[in-house]
Amino acid sequence: MYRLLLAGVLALLAACAGPTARPPEVAPESWAGHAAALAGLREWTAAGKLGLRTSEYAESASMLWRQRGRHTKVQLSGPLGINATVIESDGRRMTLTRGDEQRSWDVSSADALERETGWELPVNALPHWLKGLPAPELAAERLELDADQALLQNLRQNDWDVHYEAYARFSGYTLPTRLLIQRGTTSARVIIREWQIPGP
Numbered sequence: 001m002y003r004l005l006l007a008g009v010l011a012l013l014a015a016c017a018g019p020t021a022r023p024p025e026v027a028p029e030s031w032a033g034h035a036a037a038l039a040g041l042r043e044w045t046a047a048g049k050l051g052l053r054t055s056e057y058a059e060s061a062s063m064l065w066r067q068r069g070r071h072t073k074v075q076l077s078g079p080l081g082i083n084a085t086v087i088e089s090d091g092r093r094m095t096l097t098r099g100d101e102q103r104s105w106d107v108s109s110a111d112a113l114e115r116e117t118g119w120e121l122p123v124n125a126l127p128h129w130l131k132g133l134p135a136p137e138l139a140a141e142r143l144e145l146d147a148d149q150a151l152l153q154n155l156r157q158n159d160w161d162v163h164y165e166a167y168a169r170f171s172g173y174t175l176p177t178r179l180l181i182q183r184g185t186t187s188a189r190v191i192i193r194e195w196q197i198p199g200p
Contacts, residue, residue, distance in 0.1 A: 029150065030149065030150055031145050031149055031150055031151070031152075034150055034151065034174065035133060037173065038131045038132060038133050038173065038175075039133065039136075041131060041173060041197065042067070042068075042069050043067065043068050043069070043197075043198050044066075044067050044131075044195060044196065044197055044198075045064070045065065045066045045067070045195070045196040046063075046064075046065045046067075046130060046192045046194070046195050046196075047063070047064050047065075047192070047193055047194045047196075048062075048063055048177075048190065048191045048192035048193045048194070049061070049062055049063060049190075049191045049193075050062075050063040050076065050188060050189070050190055051188065051189040051190075051191075052186075052187075052188050053186070053187050053188075053189075054185055054186050054187075055185040061076040061077060061078055061083075061085075062076065062077050062078075063075070063076055063190070065130065067127050070090055070091040070124070071088070071089070071090050072087075072088065072089045072090075072127060073086065073087070073088045074086070074087045074088075083098070084098070084099075085097070085098045086098075089107060091107075091108075091124050092106070092107065092108045093105065093106055093107060093108075094107045124137065125137075125138060125157060125158070125160075129155070129162050129179070129181065130176065130179070130190065130192075131175060131176070132151065132152045132164060132167070132174075132175060132176045133152065134152070134155055134157060135157055138157040138158050139157065140155065140156070140157055141156040141157060141159075142154060142155065142156035142161075143155055143156075151164070151167055151174065152164055159183055160181060160182070160183045161181070161182045161183065162179060162180070162181050162182075163179060163180040163181075163182070164176050164178075164179050165178035165179060165180065166178040170194070170195035170196075170197060171195070171196075171197035172197075173195070173197060175192070175195050176190075176192065177191065177192045177193070178190070178191055178192075
């Protein structure tokens with residue numbers, strides 16, 4: 001479980017698709033306006049589940065993701081809180097804590113992370129991907145919008161494919177509730193039950 005959670009979080013922190021589900025009466029009017037609103041959303045909390053599958057194993061965990069600017073804190077736990085793991089990153093370093101054990105890596109570049117863990121990943125991409133945005137520091141190799149040209153449906157950055165399967169409305173924002181992130185034989189499914197947005 002430790003190896004799986006570590007691999008899964010590194011895969012997700014680095015940065016089959018169905019129809020996009022969203023009520024038409026609350027849909028964004030355009031991609032440009034929607035993307036601009038989400039770009040300004042820098043503080044949020046997302047609660048749900050994370051499922052990771054590779055060619056060697058598959059596992060799932062409850063997830064609580066807190067984003068405050070560039071600072072990320074993710075809490076993962078199995079049933080009844082077993083194997084609780086906390087991951088924190090400021091975009092330069094990543095720290096993983098599990099029980100009394102703690103490990104830390106320089107993640108200021110993909111090369112540094114790969115040297116430490118064997119993963120070559122866009123560390124700062126996922127906070128953007130979770131909101132339904134491309135990461136601004138990475139080129140978008142593919143960007144496909146829904147039929148109304150308002151919400152992101154498929155994204156490819158740094159050889160990672162992100163498929164958005166469902167959206168819902170939270171505190172005035174239309175945000176993803178189901179997404180699938182894939183690269184090679186690794187896939188991570190994220191199901192978000194609740195988004196919390198701080199008030200003004």
